[in-house]
Every structure is written in C-alpha cells, then in structure tokens.
Amino acid sequence: xxxxxxxxxxxxxxxxxxxxxxxxxxxxxxxxxxxxxxxxxxxxxxxxxxxxxxxxxxxxxxxxxxxxxxxxxxxxxxxxxxxxxxxxxxxxxxxxxxxxxxxxxxxxxxxxxxxxxxxxxxxxxxxxxxxxxxxxxxxxxxxxxxxxxxxxxxxxxxxxxxxxxxxxxxxxxxxxxxxxxxxxxxxxxxxxxxxxxxxxxxxxxxxxxxxxxx
Ligand SMILES: N[C@@H](CCC(=O)N[C@@H](CS)C(=O)NCC(=O)O)C(=O)O
Numbered sequence: 001x002x003x004x005x006x007x008x009x010x011x012x013x014x015x016x017x018x019x020x021x022x023x024x025x026x027x028x029x030x031x032x033x034x035x036x037x038x039x040x041x042x043x044x045x046x047x048x049x050x051x052x053x054x055x056x057x058x059x060x061x062x063x064x065x066x067x068x069x070x071x072x073x074x075x076x077x078x079x080x081x082x083x084x085x086x087x088x089x090x091x092x093x094x095x096x097x098x099x100x101x102x103x104x105x106x107x108x109x110x111x112x113x114x115x116x117x118x119x120x121x122x123x124x125x126x127x128x129x130x131x132x133x134x135x136x137x138x139x140x141x142x143x144x145x146x147x148x149x150x151x152x153x154x155x156x157x158x159x160x161x162x163x164x165x166x167x168x169x170x171x172x173x174x175x176x177x178x179x180x181x182x183x184x185x186x187x188x189x190x191x192x193x194x195x196x197x198x199x200x201x202x203x204x205x206x207x208x209x210x211x212x213x214x
Pocket of ligand 1: 009010011012013034039051052053054065066067068102110111112113
C-alpha cells in the first residue's frame with residue numbers, strides 16, 4: 001500500500017492528498033507531527049533528509065519527496081485524469097502557476113522560516129504576521145492578475161478540469177485563511193478555490209478531514 005507521511009495542516013501534504021484523491025488511489029497516512037518537531041526525528045530524516053513532509057512511500061519502499069515531484073510522478077504512472085494539459089505551452093503555463101505558489105509563496109512562509117524569524121531574529125508576533133501576509137499579497141496579486149485576464153482560465157485555474165495549479169492553489173488559500181489574510185482583492189482565486197472545494201477529492205483532502213486533525 002502507498003503511504004503518505006504528512007501532517008493534516010501541511011499544505012505540501014495537502015497537495016499530495018488532493019492528487020491521490022483525484023486519481024482515485026488508495027493510500028495509508030502516517031502523521032508526522034510538525035508542532036512536536038517529528039519532521040526532524042531520525043525516522044522522517046531517513047525518508048527525507050531535509051526534515052520536511054510530505055514523503056510518499058511506494059509498495060516497494062522507495063520514497064518520493066517534494067510535493068510537485070510526487071504529483072507529477074502520480075500523473076505519469078496514473079495518467080487519468082490528467083493533472084497537466086497535453087499541449088506543451090498549456091503544460092508550461094499550468095506548471096508556472098503551480099510554481100508561483102509552491103516555489104515563491106509557500107517556502108517563505110514555512111514553519112521553519114517563521115520559527116527562525118521569531119527565534120533567531122527576534123521578530124514579534126506582529127512582525128511575523130506582517131511577513132506572512134506580505135508574501136501572500138505579493139504572490140496572490142500576481143496570481144489574480146494572471147488568472148483574471150487569462151484566456152485559459154475556466155472553472156479551474158486552467159480550463160474546466162482540475163490541474164496541478166488547483167492542487168497548489170487550494171492549500172495556499174487555506175493557509176491564507178488560517179493566518180486571516182484579507183482575500184477580498186482576489187475574487188478569481190476565491191471563486192476557483194470554492195469550486196475546487198466543492199469536489200469530493202478536495203473535500204476529502206482538507207486538513208479538518210484528516211485522521212490527525214486536532
Ligand atoms: N518544497 C517542499 C516543501 C515541503 C515543506 O516545506 N513542508 C513543510 C510543511 S508544508 C514542513 O515539513 N515544514 C516543517 C518545518 O518547517 O519544520 C514540498 O513541496 O514538498
């Protein structure tokens with residue numbers, strides 16, 4: 001059985017849960033409690049020397065790390081329903097949307113970054129929140145501009161079926177809501193996220209629906 005090592009609130013693990021659900025795949029989940037620091041423990045470091053989640057362990061015990069690599073792996077091994085369009089330009093555009101979120105917003109607001117800001121650099125709660133919201137604003141402003149004017153934008157970030165871009169968008173919107181970011185300037189993102197969340201694959205992947213949700 002495929003096993004996902006993740007955490008209910010990890011947005012990178014949330015991406016993988018959505019991908020697995022969209023593909024209709026069965027998987028076990030093993031929680032790695034990020035608040036307790038279990039990601040730094042020897043067990044998770046064997047799977048992922050970075051001390052991060054998610055890790056996907058396959059039937060033969062091989063491990064894939066990095067949520068985008070995991071999603072693309074699943075898409076290659078289980079091509080239907082496709083997480084990327086067929087057309088090379090469209091594929092690149094969907095990857096660009098996904099990477100805007102996964103490479104330009106998410107890493108700056110990761111737990112270890114926030115901990116470093118507060119612990120080593122002495123930022124207080126107000127400064128930490130300002131940092132968090134700043135990077136959401138930067139990224140979401142660009143994403144809203146792209147999607148609100150894009151000729152390929154449909155019910156989802158690209159067309160009328162969910163892609164890798166939606167897989168990244170929904171967890172990032174969840175994070176923004178958790179940190180009480182004002183999302184009123186991003187109507188397109190909100191519309192797409194709401195539509196995604198109405199689908200069973202996304203609903204089942206939501207943090208509050210996970211066995212380790214607290
Ligand atoms: N680029 C990685 C990011 C993984 C990542 O940052 N995971 C976070 C949870 S969303 C984590 O494990 N954080 C633990 C920490 O910061 O200590 C991916 O997409 O898988």
